[in-house]
Amino acid sequence: MREIIIIGSGPAGFTAAIYAARAGLSPLLLASSVQAGGELMNTTEVENFPGFPDGIQGPELMMKLQEQAEKFGTEVILDDVTSVDFTGEVKKVETGYSGTFEARSVIFATGSAYRKLGLPDEERLSGRGVSWCATCDGFFFKTKTIAVVGGGDSAMEEATFLTRFADKVYVVHRKDTLRASKIMQERAFANEKIEFVWNSEVVGISGENAVEGLTLKSTTDGSTSELPVQGLFVAIGNDPRVHLVHGQLDLTVDGTIAVAGRSSKTNLEGVFAAGDVVDPQYRQAVTAAASGTVAALDAEHFLAALDQVEDGETARVIADVVDELVAAD
Template identity: 75%
Template sequence: MRDIIIIGSGPAGFTAAIYAARAQLTPLLIASSVEVGGELVNTTEVENFPGFPEGIMGPDLMTKIQAQAERFGTEVVYDDVVELDVAGPVKRVKLGNGETHEAKTLVFATGSAYRKLGLPEEELLSGHGLSWCATCDGFFFRQKTIAVVGGGDSAMEEANFLTKFADKVYVLHRRDSLKASKIMQQRAFDNPKIEFVWNVEVSAIRGASAVTGVQLRDTVTGEERELELDGLFVAIGNDPRTHLVHGKLDLTVEGTIAVQGRTSKTSVEGVFAAGDVIDPHYRQAITAAGSGAAAALDAEVFLAGLEDAESVDAEPVPVAVAAN
């Protein structure tokens, strides 16, 4: 039985592995059989991760983080978790190949997935003018014309942020009113760089090697028209990957895994969570990495407590000797 198993291969998972391995906990990290590296592998140039002043490609960054984790002794298994048993003191993880691994602690760092429009062009143009993260990619659209798809708080926040760089930001919304909070709506309405396009949905994204525009369908009349753009940001929400722990761990109203205060401790003793799966707000590589470090440190303290308890239980009980 292992000390620790980490599920997830993004910045949170591999950073947890680095810390756990350096603490000589010999972690086993379960990476996906298909998508290793989290959302960063779908990102082009990353300029806001500390330590890379010239920037670094997302896949290259994850390769370096993984290599660092493996250097200290992390074992990586490329398979998918199909079942979890976290109820007792021994945590059991069943993989798609039928193998079951056991550990005293578990770090759950499966991240989240951005909701997509469901268009075939998304795979081709992702990272080439199409983005799901204004904080990550807004800098590349200086003096450009771009659009944000969505009508919630996230979309309004993205649109306002992008006006720091772009000359023009369209907000494309499928209804004639927003679901964002009043204060977020007003900030967007008051921004002279933002223009709202109501009752439209994106039916196609134009561009062979980079985004050049979108095709819009009127949700009332069905009429189609073109809108020329230099970039498109999709802000229709994201879904934390928590399907494996439904009914096993407490979740928040946002659907993320609930943790205790600023720790990584979940509702089950010995199970810790980190990264986007607990964070509905920031969703940055650097915050995920920090969260992974915290999870490994919390797990290390928990394991030390188990060792102390076991040593106390192992101490011989004094036998009273009757006086003559």
């Protein structure tokens, strides 16, 4: 039986693995067979992760994190987790091809997935004008004309942030009113760089090697039009990857895993959560990494306390046996 299993291979999972491995816990990290490395595997230049003043490619950053985790003794298996049972003292994790693993503790760091438009060219032009993170990629759109899709707080925040770089930001929304809070709407309406395109949805993205324009469809009369832009930011929300723990771990109103205060402790003893799966707000690689640190330290302290209890119980058993032997004599 393992001391600790880490589910997830993004910045949170690998950072947790680094700390757990350095603590001598020999962690097993289960990474997806298809999406190992998390969302950063789909990111080109990463310029806001500390320690890389010249920037670093997303896949390269994840490779370095994995190398560092393995250097200290982390075992990484590229397999998909199909089910988990965290309810007992022994945590069980079943995978698609490698069988079932057991551990005394688990760190759940499966991250979240950006909601996508589902268009054929969305994936093809990812990293070449299509993005889901203004904080990550906004810098690359200096003096450009871009569009943001969405009508909630995140879309207004993205659009407002992008005006620091872009000359023009269109906000495309399928209705004629926004879901965003009043203050976020007011900020967007007051920004002279932002123009709203109401009652419209994006049905096509054009461009051979980079985004060159969008095809919009009216939600009122079905007519189509073209919108020339050099970038598209999709801000229609994200979904934490929590399907494996439904019915076991408590969730927040945002759908993320509920943890106690600033810790990583879930409602089940010995189960910890980290990264975007607990964070509905920031969702940055560096905050996920910090969250992974917290989870590893929490797990280390939990296992140390568990060992003390078990040692105490063993000592009591031995003492009882000795007492019985003495009494028998």
